Amino acid sequence: MVFLNSNFFVKPGSWLGLVGGGQLGRMFCHSAQNLGYKVVVLDPSDISPAVSVADLHIKSSYDDKNGLERLSSICKSVTIEFENIPFSSLEFLSKRNVLTPTASSVAIAQNRIFEKNFISSLNVDVAPYKVIVNKTDCDLIDHDFFPGILKVAKLGYDGKGQVTVREKKELKDKFVFLGEVPCVLEKFLSLDREISVVVARNLDGDCVVFPPAINFHECGILSSSVVTRSNHEIYDNTCFSEVCSIAKKIAESLNYYGVLCVEFFVVDNNIIVNEIAPRPHNSGHYSMDACFTSQFEQQVRIMSGLPLGNTELLSSSIMINLLGDVWFGSDGNLIEPDWRKLLSISGLKLHLYGKEEARRSRKMGHVTLLGNDIYDLDEKAYDLSLILGINYTKISKV
Template identity: 50%
Template sequence: MLIKPGAMLGMLGGGQLGRMFTMAAQQMGYRVTVLDPAEESPAGNVAERHLRADYLDHQALDELGATCAGITIEFENVPAPALNYLAQRSIVSPAAESVAIVQNRIFEKQFLASNGFPVVPHAVIHDKADLAQKIDAALFPGILKISRFGYDGKGQISVRKVEDLPEHFANLGYKSCVLEKRLPLASEISVILARDRDNQITFFPVPENQHINGILDTSIVPARLPDQITEKACEIAKQVAVQLNYIGVLCVEFFVLEDEQILVNEIAPRPHNSGHYSLDACVTSQFEQQVRVLCGLPHGSTKLVQAAVMTNILGNLWESGDPAWDQIFCHAQTKLHLYGKRKAKIGRKMGHFTVLTDSIEEALSQTQTIRQNLQF
């Protein structure tokens, strides 16, 4: 079903991904209603309407479903029952069934393993009783991750040896967890794709990602890897989307090992931080593509116009006062995106900047200059 410009679209979630979706939709002639429980939010501040309510508030969901021709999400922890409820009243993508799998690390690992996708060696720990079982010593050193609501390094603890596991499990509140083996990585990449109801799939150029303290720091596009690795990752991501019956923009994160083996790390049922470069470096951004798929429009071109390096700006940068933004603006081919968040906090994503040049080497050099001048 085609949703034409002028229609109202719904967004569950008020963060920066919802903000960028909203701005892309408005540029295309759509209006947006954001449902988010916060008094104000990055997306709610730019949308035509902001419904301030819980994601399971049936009155708010009824209003959203009655007024919006299509509804999507901007973060994976939207309750799946809310999406099921809305699907009775409006077009919803992605579907609740897809989101329910990837919003839980245990379900996600089970889905991937049962469908034959390559994953990191791991073990599931539901409760103290599981700790009494013999945990494979080969999984250490490892990382213990809570199954729900962990992101940007939150809800994760490094575990050096099996004897440390009970203490760290207690530190995570005895919540269900996945223990993953630490592996020697050559690099990390992500595949961002869009799949529509006719099974048409388009891919964005694959970024190479660098993290600091579990938070994405920099994405380099295109990834500095052999084509056979990125092509294999795209094929795996495609099959993940098909097996999930996923409709919308999807990100599949991969570990690339030193022997060039690639393993699926995580799945995000939405546009992804590592795809923010597409706002400036591609003909069509991941957010415009999200609008297009939701509304039944043809996919836009994902052609990379220039090499790009995207760098996250965290709240740490405000510790010494307001940042010197002129250090970014003085570079004619660098784009600054701030997310409209009122308060800067340590580790909080406040924005990003993207350097566009004719070569990755030049973009990396300019990025380093900006970082040094901004002192981060």
Template identity: 50%
Template sequence: MLGGGQLGRFFVIAAHEMGYKVVVLDPDRNSPAGKIAEVHLCAAYDDKAALDEMARSCAAVTTEFENVPAATLEYLSKSCQVHPSASAVAIAQNRISEKNFLRDHGFPHAPYAVIRSAEDVPAANSGLYPGILKVSRFGYDGKGQARVASPEEAREAFLTFNGEACVLEMRLKLDYEVSVVLARDAAGNTKAFPTAENAHRNGILDVSIVPARGSAEVRETAQAFARGVAEKLGYVGVLGVEFFVCNDSLYVNEMAPRPHNSGHYTIDACVTGQFEQQVRALCGLPLGDPHQHSAAVMVNLLGDVWPEGGEPAWAILFAQTDLKLHLYGKHEARAGRKMGHFTVIGEDVRDVLAAAMDIRKRIGIEDH
């Protein structure tokens, strides 16, 4: 496993339950995944000695986040199975490549322009304002983004990003957001989880509701687009695809070449969770059944709810008998840092949502 955060930790847990041993490469000595893996290679992702050790000891390699250098995946692929491929990750980790991929394959997306210099900023009559300027690399959870209403604001934001290549996207009039997490194996077989409805706070996923409450057409179209993206990428592994919904029309926002935060509900509400699917796809096993057996609402727990020198009111969560708490084993709580999540499951999504939002409020998470 390249990367040792919470997604890697869940992968290690799933792999252990299925009888596999795991090596984690992550430069953080406090890596949540590294703490429970058989081996933690505490080194940079381009450390050749560490990569050679991983290549010698591992039959297959995957990643838990999109910013592992594509060159690292390409290097390892000469010695062992690597999924997803370096080429697929290279597209997903660069917003310019990602937007061009969507355009070239006919997937609906917000109008955009590539900004490599201040001179590339479009004019006021371009139709891209108001817009969002996003750095092409290393932006996540709302980082590396700025809302801009004019060319002047776009140029100013571009300079604050130190001249990094960016994408300027037109801001769509958003009704809500959805996502689809799916698994695809090397033979092209695909298993998609139900479409999730997502709400964000400060650019970070806050709540996922599954099944999404929009129309069946929106849910099914999102599934079809996600399958199409995976096919055109030649993707093997677990993929998350996020969408904007505007007047019942879907626009692909971005894709994540890994399990997705909005897929955490699958651990408790589906026959096969997204992390078991990741293990299955990587190891050449048949993909599991993604059927959702319970309605689910997932709530992210950020470091903001940790009182200084203390812990959140866990008793409130444990008193809800249909709630599942997952903490990520991170050594320090910080504002905006994902520390865990809880999922409430049940028969009716309305009842589950009401219970989850009540608990969310009682532990001190403010409303949007």
């Protein structure tokens, strides 16, 4: 790989490379352009969110050598928009460019089996799990391991590639349903809460963490994230200190450069790592409006050799995802959300991702509510949910 050191610097006005064209890439482009950089995006689509705002688009599959060579020739530094980039492509780029994160660290995060083994090797708890690579493995699992969640080892995200298994007799059929690819079966846990921590680690090994977010999900997809400067019953300072320490330990042990998200379960006051994502994360979107430095600006700073930014929280916030379901009425017909009514809520920031087609469960954008009083934000979030016709879990009832 290209040697990384503290003297590496890409000056503003230069090109930065990005592999992947989704909404995380779009927000990366905005941050890079704010700092004066030009962004070249390699992506096979003509209409992806990042492509529509990038300075240059290389239309190419992620494993096309010609596309990768062109990307590599334009910029010194390259990053990724999502983790499921072919490893061969990451290796190709790492020999020619500064690649953040490195191919080796992404390879671990790409595979749930590798990931869980790695985290366990650090003496950090993960949810009880079994590896399943064939039907015979299904027979070896005890009945008392159920109910559980069967997840494909690679290429799963946002609730895709995973199914609930209530009893052992269902396991083989569910394994076949997922394509008989290597999987991880996780024992179902009754959670106190879910927390995520975004870490930024630069080329010198310096590391900062963003304030932890408490997350709520609907149908396996993140629905809202809460971060507050004030005390609240669902916050536990001891717990938060520990998850931040674990997140930094994972980043340092991976020899990770870039932005990394670590998701945690809290079960009976025990902290368990759920999974890691080697990129900015949905639960860190609050940082765009509520922090001095966003997770996307950190991504730019790290790959350019700039100093890490201040992660201090300026405001309490509640981030709510806008899924494609918001664009469908009760009769199933497409409708336009009432943006004027939505934006009449004070302290609300709207971020839409520029996707041309709304589909159910598809992430179309998010809103961030900002203010000093978390209970006031909670009420505003509930009002927002009524306007959009979505479910919202009030933190005042947690």
